Amino acid sequence: MPLLSVNDLVMYYKTKMGYVRAVDGISFTLDRGESLGIVGESGCGKTSISMTLLRLLPENGEFQRGHVYFDDGSGPVDLIGLPEHEMRKYRWKGISMVFQAAMNSLNPVYTVGDQIMEAILNHYPDTSFDEARAKVAELFKLVGLDPKRMDQYPHQYSGGMKQRAVIALALSCDPKIIIADEPTTALDVIVQDRILKEMKRIQRKLNMGMIYISHDIAVIAEVSDKIAVMYAGKFVELADSVTIFKRPRHPYTFGLMSSFPSITGEKKKLFTIPGEPPNLLNPPPGCRFAPRCPNATKKCSEEEPNFIEIEPGHFLACWNPIKQEGERA
Amino acid sequence: MNGEYILEVRNLKKYFPADRGLFGRVRHFVHAVDEVSFEIKHGESLGLVGESGCGKTTTGKVIVKLEEPTSGELFLSGENVGKYVGPRKRDYHRKVQMIFQDPYESLNPRMTIFDIIAEPLNIHGIGNLKEREERVADLLQEVGLTPPSSFMWRYPHELSGGQRQRVAIARALVLNPTFVVADEPTSMLDVSIRTGIMDLMMELRQAHDMSYLYITHDLAVARYMCERIAVMYLGKIVEISETEELLSNPLHPYTRALLTAVPVPDPEFSRGEPEIMGSVTKPIDPPPRCRFYDRCPIRTKDCETSDHPPLVEILPGHFVACYEVEKRKQG
Ligand SMILES: Nc1ncnc2c1ncn2[C@@H]1O[C@H](COP(=O)(O)OP(=O)(O)OP(=O)(O)O)[C@@H](O)[C@H]1O
Ligand SMILES: Nc1ncnc2c1ncn2[C@@H]1O[C@H](COP(=O)(O)OP(=O)(O)OP(=O)(O)O)[C@@H](O)[C@H]1O
Ligand code: SF4
Ligand code: SF4
Ligand SMILES: [Mg+2]
Ligand SMILES: [Mg+2]
Numbered sequence: 001m002p003l004l005s006v007n008d009l010v011m012y013y014k015t016k017m018g019y020v021r022a023v024d025g026i027s028f029t030l031d032r033g034e035s036l037g038i039v040g041e042s043g044c045g046k047t048s049i050s051m052t053l054l055r056l057l058p059e060n061g062e063f064q065r066g067h068v069y070f071d072d073g074s075g076p077v078d079l080i081g082l083p084e085h086e087m088r089k090y091r092w093k094g095i096s097m098v099f100q101a102a103m104n105s106l107n108p109v110y111t112v113g114d115q116i117m118e119a120i121l122n123h124y125p126d127t128s129f130d131e132a133r134a135k136v137a138e139l140f141k142l143v144g145l146d147p148k149r150m151d152q153y154p155h156q157y158s159g160g161m162k163q164r165a166v167i168a169l170a171l172s173c174d175p176k177i178i179i180a181d182e183p184t185t186a187l188d189v190i191v192q193d194r195i196l197k198e199m200k201r202i203q204r205k206l207n208m209g210m211i212y213i214s215h216d217i218a219v220i221a222e223v224s225d226k227i228a229v230m231y232a233g234k235f236v237e238l239a240d241s242v243t244i245f246k247r248p249r250h251p252y253t254f255g256l257m258s259s260f261p262s263i264t265g266e267k268k269k270l271f272t273i274p275g276e277p278p279n280l281l282n283p284p285p286g287c288r289f290a291p292r293c294p295n296a297t298k299k300c301s302e303e304e305p306n307f308i309e310i311e312p313g314h315f316l317a318c319w320n321p322i323k324q325e326g327e328r329a
Numbered sequence: 330m331n332g333e334y335i336l337e338v339r340n341l342k343k344y345f346p347a348d349r350g351l352f353g354r355v356r357h358f359v360h361a362v363d364e365v366s367f368e369i370k371h372g373e374s375l376g377l378v379g380e381s382g383c384g385k386t387t388t389g390k391v392i393v394k395l396e397e398p399t400s401g402e403l404f405l406s407g408e409n410v411g412k413y414v415g416p417r418k419r420d421y422h423r424k425v426q427m428i429f430q431d432p433y434e435s436l437n438p439r440m441t442i443f444d445i446i447a448e449p450l451n452i453h454g455i456g457n458l459k460e461r462e463e464r465v466a467d468l469l470q471e472v473g474l475t476p477p478s479s480f481m482w483r484y485p486h487e488l489s490g491g492q493r494q495r496v497a498i499a500r501a502l503v504l505n506p507t508f509v510v511a512d513e514p515t516s517m518l519d520v521s522i523r524t525g526i527m528d529l530m531m532e533l534r535q536a537h538d539m540s541y542l543y544i545t546h547d548l549a550v551a552r553y554m555c556e557r558i559a560v561m562y563l564g565k566i567v568e569i570s571e572t573e574e575l576l577s578n579p580l581h582p583y584t585r586a587l588l589t590a591v592p593v594p595d596p597e598f599s600r601g602e603p604e605i606m607g608s609v610t611k612p613i614d615p616p617p618r619c620r621f622y623d624r625c626p627i628r629t630k631d632c633e634t635s636d637h638p639p640l641v642e643i644l645p646g647h648f649v650a651c652y653e654v655e656k657r658k659q660g
Contacts, residue, residue: 015487017479041519042491058486100490100517101433146611156345159430159513160381182490185516186430188380188546189590190603215491215519216547218592222599241596260520260594261549263576270524270553276475277522 001071002029003209004053004095004177009066011052019062020280022048024233026066027307030177033203035210037224037241039217039256041277045233046213047100050179054095055079055087070094072176093123096175098183100213102162105169106154112165113140113150116172123173139168142198144191159186167195171202177209184219196223217260221245226313229253232278232288235307239314249310249321251295287319295320332407335508335540336392337368341401343387347613359612361387363564363620365401366640369508372534374541376551376572378587379561382612385544386430388561389510392542393427394418405508423453426501430512430544432493436485442469443481446500453504468499471529473522491517498526505537512544527554548591552576560584563612563620565637570647580649583621619651627653 006028013020022045030036038046051057053068069076070090079090091097099105107115116139117132127135137147143164154162163186170178180199184192196219203210212223220227220241227244229237229252237250248254255273275292278284284291286301293300300319307317342364347357362384369375377385390396392403394410403410405421413421429435436445446468447461456464462481469477472495485493494517501509511530515523527550533539543554551558552572559569560581568581579585586603593600604626617636622628632638632652640648643658 013487015483039519042495042517042522043489047489060487101431103431103434146613148611148613151348158382158386162431164381182517186381186513186546188378188587189548189592189600190586190605191381192546193590193592193600193603215517215523216592217520218594221594221596222592224596245594245596256520257594261524261547261553263548263552263588263591267552267573270527271521272524272528273521277473279476279479281479 001069001076002031003034003071004030005067005069005071005076006053007067007069009049009052009068010064011048011057011066012062012064013048013058014060014062015281018281021233021283022280023052025307026235028228028235028238030209030211032176032209033207034226035203035212035224037220037227038211038213038230039215039220039227040230041232042215043277043280044230045280046230047181049230050097050181050211050213053079053179054091054097055084056091070177092119092170092173093175095177095179096170096173098163098166098170098178098180100181102159102166102186103154105166106162108154111151111153112157116165116169119169119172135172136168139172142171143168143195160188160191163187164191164195167199171199174206175208176206177211178203179211179213181213182215183212184214184216192219199223217257229256232283233280234288234317235315236289236317237315238307243314247324249314249316249324250318251293251320251322252289254322287317295322333370334368334404335371335373335406336542337404337407338388338392339366339402339404341365341388341391341403342399343384343391343396344399357613360564360615361612362391362398365561365564365566367559367566367569369540369542372538372540373557374534374543374555376555376558377542377544377561378546378548378551378558380563380583381546383561384564384612385561386512389427389512389542389544392508392510393425394421395427419453423449423504424507425510426504426506426508427510428497428501428512428514430516432485432490432497432517435497436493438485441482441484442474442488442496445485445496446503449500449504455504464503465499468503472496472499473525474499491519491522494518495522495526498530502533505533506539507537508540508542510542510544513546514543515550516545516547523550530554548576548588560587563615565620565650566640567621567650568648569640570644574644574647578644578647580643580647580654581621581651582625582627582653621651629653 009026011023068079113136116136120132140147224241226240228235231252237253290296290300305317305319310316343362344358346355347359391398446465450461466477474480545551558572558575559566562583568584586605589601590603606624619632619637638650638652640650643649
């Protein structure tokens, strides 16, 4: 069994105007030591997937169906069916998360050091106070923070320092899986490079699974073994990272990968995907990308394409995929 | 219009207390911004890049007068704004806006998206309710939160990270400000939406003769948006120049390291090893010498004993603060 198998996960937000279909039939697996990158337009449901997995939904988040099997070697457990007090054992120690909202995951009235210590002492009650403090100092160094600043409060940190504190927190209990949601948006490229290397090192050491959500395509290329491309609540393509970058088949993936600003070469006009982002309250019928897709045909707006394995490990939901070189029209 | 510059920043300093000793006396200080000077022309965007924690946000907050500087002066269109009070201060707050770095922190959780964006209109008594609604709907449309009616009456916690970021942008732009400090405004947006927002910001700049201080870690974004880039390290500007010149001819060892470490969107490529030493940077009570000394691959004995180097014009319009670069130019 893989470390994590997610089957047909569906979660909607209930609002006055109807359901926001944020997670709409998501399936994937994650092995030990593997990293999955998730990319997709702002608002397509990436954060919602992780919140559903961890069962940290807001009041109006309605779980609809699906399974999340977690297997750390002692047999698969469906996290969805667990009572809350059982689930708590899996958060942080089983699956930990670097939240996109760095500030929201730090408590403003406690020092940063105390918060990480508390997580360690909660999950490993045998740890002594001094051991825990030493571990926090070590984590601080690992993410490039001066351990002298352990006793400061979150508001005394810069944006990137808070982000690093949250990464330290997520690593504090030696999790089996780490979900990192835009963890490096506030970091300069040198610090970012260092932290990604450290995370990779820890991942290898603990044989940890990693889910990495980011808009930074270059970072995704660097950290992911495989990449899932999400559009309007659904995965539309999933494959190893070289395939996604070099031979994408879904027109949306192609759009996403074909143009990004660069610091070298000629300064060019940047590409945008034409049309408006989809309304998840009332998604278009058929393929949700149809109103913006250059390959769309009549069938696309009538019938929804299934997410199928077109070659080993390569999943795709599209009626008219991009032709590969050598393929006949 | 008074003179060439919309904004001039002179010898700006901001120190924060790092700890309090016995009897509440402050013994140590974080030198967040340390003698920073720059100016921005009418209609220009200046990019501000640099290490995490080097003082970029603090610089921005001082400019929008959310933080009092420890010392230094600020001029808007040639006028010293340090002593602005009452209506002049209000007017300043109308003209000068900031898009905050963390949209999870900066949006009031108890206000609807409409109220958040319309609040500045409210404060300054602009338009009636209907006009405000139209203005907000237009802005939502422009930042890609469509259809506007499905976003206006939601609360921030009902939005994704990138959606909140766009609300923060709309709020900062609602008054057609003359100067905007944009602190990582598009860090949570995908390429396509990001490009749309950057184009919008450029259009507004042309239409309203706006200027930006654009803080970002993404040098490609700085290249797209900014005529000039300033590189900051531990509270100091270490290099400043026209954008293409800076990217093709970086001179300060920190800038060079930064450019080497830029990741490339290709899974078969691994980024260069930046030439930089040491690790943790300590902005608390730094010694007077060059702030980059501890990590500098080309430092000399002179650097150790001298003060932090001044910014010197090495090439026309290209300023660098480094003794070695200066020597090499002369030698
Ligand atoms: N509590 C909520 N109630 C209603 N709608 C919500 C709620 N939380 C999120 N949404 C909506 O659900 C959709 C998915 O949100 P999610 O945060 O998962 O997006 P995301 O892919 O993480 O985007 P980003 O990259 O911008 O962070 C968005 O369109 C958002 O507006
Ligand atoms: N209110 C405060 N009290 C104490 N120290 C502060 C305060 N605000 C900022 N600092 C410190 O000042 C320094 C500069 O912070 P600032 O937020 O300006 O950095 P930044 O360049 O914006 O970094 P980032 O890219 O990580 O957001 C940091 O060392 C930070 O910890
Ligand atoms: S199914 Fe049709 S509309 Fe959807 S991505 Fe494929 S070609 Fe485009
Ligand atoms: S002044 Fe000296 S220490 Fe500072 S950057 Fe230049 S060479 Fe390095
Ligand atoms: Mg998100
Ligand atoms: Mg900042």
